[in-house]
Amino acid sequence: MDDVFEQLWQHYLDSCFLLSQPLSASSPFAIITAYNPLGQVLEPCQNRLRDRALQCDIEQLRVPYRMIIGAATDLSHMEKSWALFISKTQxxxxAKKYQQNAFYYVDAGVLSLIPCLAGDRQQVIGDFSQHVRIVSELPEICD
Known part of the structure; x- marks a missing residue:
């Protein structure tokens, strides 16, 4: 992997998730965003369009899903994402359709980072609950 991707990968590993209520760990789920494809920062309007398209695709799957915010631990960067109860293959x-380098997968409460465009080193991050911050209201994404 090149240095830029390695740096992105480290940011992915160091992320936290903002939720307005806890998610059940009884069923596996994925966390996917459409923001900033291939790690390239887009304009907010472009990210919103991509997010709407992803939400339409999720609705067509007819599976439970919930909005979630993926964020840097210092909250300096945030991306609207979706927790959806689908298989790792789905x-x-x-994630590939939306040109994401990786997505998160939670199975039995364990959070993993799954690459989908480069490499194959799935990485276990740890207990999902340790990476969650429950907030009274999800923030608006403005960047």
Whole structure:
């Protein structure tokens, strides 16, 4: 992997998730965003369009889903994302469609980072609950 991707990968590993209420760990789920494809920062309007398209694709899957915010631990960067109860194979296809380098997968409460465009080193991050911050209201994404 090149240095830029390695740096992005480290940011992915160091992320936290903002939720307005806890998610059940009884069923596996993926966390996917459409923001900033291939790690390239887009204008907010472009990210919103991509997010709407992803939400339409998710609705067509007819599976439970919930909005979630993926963020740097210092909250300096945030991306609107979706927690959806699908298989890892389905999640890989969806993340690839939106040109994401990786997505998160939670199974039995364990958070993993799954690459989908480069490499194959799935990485276990740890207990999902340790990476969650429950907030009274999800923030608006403005960047």
């Amino acid at each position: 999640a890989t296809a969806l």
